[in-house]
Amino acid sequence: MARLFGTDGVRGVANVDLTAELALDLAVAAAHVLGEAGAFGRRQPTALVARDPRASGEFLEAAVCAGLASAGVDVMRIGVVPTPAAAFLVNEYRTDLGVMISASHNDMPDNGIKFFSRGGVKLSDDLEDAIEQHLGEHWQRPIGDKVGRIISEPHAVDLYVAHLVKSLRKKKPLSGLTVVLDCANGASYQTAMLAFEGAGAAVTTIFAKPDGTNINAGCGSTHPETLQRAVVSSNADMGLAFDGDADRCLAVDHEGEIVDGDQVLAILALSLQEDHRLASNTVVATVMSNLGFVQAMKANDIRVDQTKVGDRYVLESMNANGFSLGGEQSGHVIMSEFATTGDGVLTGLHLAKRVVKTGKTLKELASVMTRLPQVVINVGNVDKLRAGIDPEITSAVSDANHELGESGRVVLRPSGTEPVVRVMVEAPTMDKAEEIAQRLAEKVRTRLGR
Structure with a gap:
């Protein structure tokens, strides 16, 4: 099964791939994993939650806050701020965890959830994998005055x-x-x-x-x-x-x-x-x-x-x-x-x-640098996970790099944030870059098309 976390958190179409239920479960699992890892110490843990202006961010924010509070984490809602603001404020307010709800440059129907650890640093792959493994897992939840509280912070932007x-x-x-x-x-x-x-x-x-x-x-x-x-x-x-x-x-x-x-x-x-x-x-x-x-x-x-x-x-x-x-x-x-x-x-x-x-x-x-002609083609509706292992594709990439020599290069890779394979070609001329890129893109479609 494909890994839930991509290169920039969990992303997908809001209310289809990324539901309120999944958002709540991710928040609970994150609290559980980081608590077990000793990230919270012995005091009541704290988290900061922020989002971009997408409409779906409203219900996802509510779900994340509910999940964290139910896991015994005090939550500070920041509202709409940039992702780097959330990272900075996690460090500034010294919270144990930060959550940013955003799909960055993706179209409006998408949304995403990314986590920051103490200091405003993105979680490691190992911690993300542990969160994924703990999704939906039963554990003893806090009760009474040990549940988390949710407050809003109006001065974060300033x-x-x-x-x-x-x-x-x-x-x-x-x-x-x-x-x-x-x-x-x-x-x-x-x-x-x-x-x-x-x-x-x-x-x-x-x-x-x-x-x-x-x-x-x-x-x-x-x-x-x-x-x-x-x-x-x-x-x-x-x-x-x-x-x-x-x-x-x-x-x-x-x-x-x-x-x-x-x-x-x-x-x-x-x-x-x-x-x-x-x-x-x-x-x-x-x-x-x-x-x-x-x-x-x-x-x-x-x-x-x-x-x-x-x-x-x-x-x-x-x-x-x-x-x-x-x-x-x-x-x-x-x-x-x-x-x-x-x-x-x-x-x-x-x-x-x-x-x-x-x-x-x-x-x-x-003008300090001169850009070589570059073409990037995003090939969709393919099995992107096979892009780096299909023998005919790897051979075609190798041949193209040999053809270009030191005057250019080819990079072919699956996107970490979108369901596409990216084909990038740099060459001495735009015509040459486009010709090689189209050739490789067609190879990807033929070999990996669904």
């Missing part, structure tokens, strides 16, 4: 925004900068504007009116077209597009061109290197990062440590080696000096600060 602004280490460092923020009708609809205005920028927001059904709908980091037009039409210096839970962002320069996560990571790496704050002169990226990023870092004597796809693997490398910067092409950037997970608003603030500090446009800063 605390998080103050932390973001403070990370810039200067009063009003973005004064004179004009920025357009696309909040994806998601969890950053308050925090992004408050943080950028607090840092001194002149801010225009778009898609900042979530109604529970419009999250990520034709907007945000997966649909930045409106933002691109808005930046140009308003003569803004730059734009930033967040996803539904604001753990990632993509940027737009003053000419309306996209600046992707690899370019953002490159700009921040050079900034930290200049300030002697790039630990071990190393940046962490994944195997999906553009080859142009790796080449640019090498040209600037910065080492790149590449991991499997998924921010958890980037973070694992950072924690294990003491690195200070890592991220993904999707715009998921982790600055470990200030956060335990990717934070789109934090990333955007520091990117904007670099623009002001250097006096260069974002377009000029992004």
Whole structure:
């Protein structure tokens, strides 16, 4: 049976794959497992629960809170905040557990549940597996005054925004900068504007009116077209597009061109290197990062440590080696000096600060790397778990990599968050990349189609 937890928690269509019953059971199992692991000590355990604005988040939040309280955990409801805000607040309020209810950049019908342990760190694979194994298990529940209580915390947003602004280490460092923020009708609809205005920028927001059904709908980091037009039409210096839970962002320069996560990571790496704050002169990226990023870092004597796809693997490398910067092409950037997970608003603030500090446009800063033509095809309706073991597919990938040599590469892998196989090809020309990608995608459909 497939593992319930993916690379970013438990996800699925709300009320189909992810039901209120499953949410309650996950919360109870998490309390049970972490209690057995000694994570709670001997006092009454505490948890923080947050969500993005999806309509389904309301009943899932109620179920999670009920499950935790029934297991003897005191619950602090934060309401709608970004995922990185939840991680930060778990540490700030010193709760034993954090729960974020969000499907990030996925479409509105989806939702998800991810857990944070004390300090705002995502749970290990072993703990997630243990939670899955304890689902529905009978155990002695607390009664009387040992059951948990549920309270709401109204000041959480202000605390998080103050932390973001403070990370810039200067009063009003973005004064004179004009920025357009696309909040994806998601969890950053308050925090992004408050943080950028607090840092001194002149801010225009778009898609900042979530109604529970419009999250990520034709907007945000997966649909930045409106933002691109808005930046140009308003003569803004730059734009930033967040996803539904604001753990990632993509940027737009003053000419309306996209600046992707690899370019953002490159700009921040050079900034930290200049300030002697790039630990071990190393940046962490994944195997999906553009080859142009790796080449640019090498040209600037910065080492790149590449991991499997998924921010958890980037973070694992950072924690294990003491690195200070890592991220993904999707715009998921982790600055470990200030956060335990990717934070789109934090990333955007520091990117904007670099623009002001250097006096260069974002377009000029992004030119530090040249992106190789890259094609990504998501192949759906296939058995994605066989992608890495089917002999004809592995042979086709090997042949394609041999064909490209040092001028490009192929990465073929099952998605950790969606029911698809991703085929990524980089090549000297777009035509070549598309030709090889289509060839491999067809091989996947033929071999793995349901």
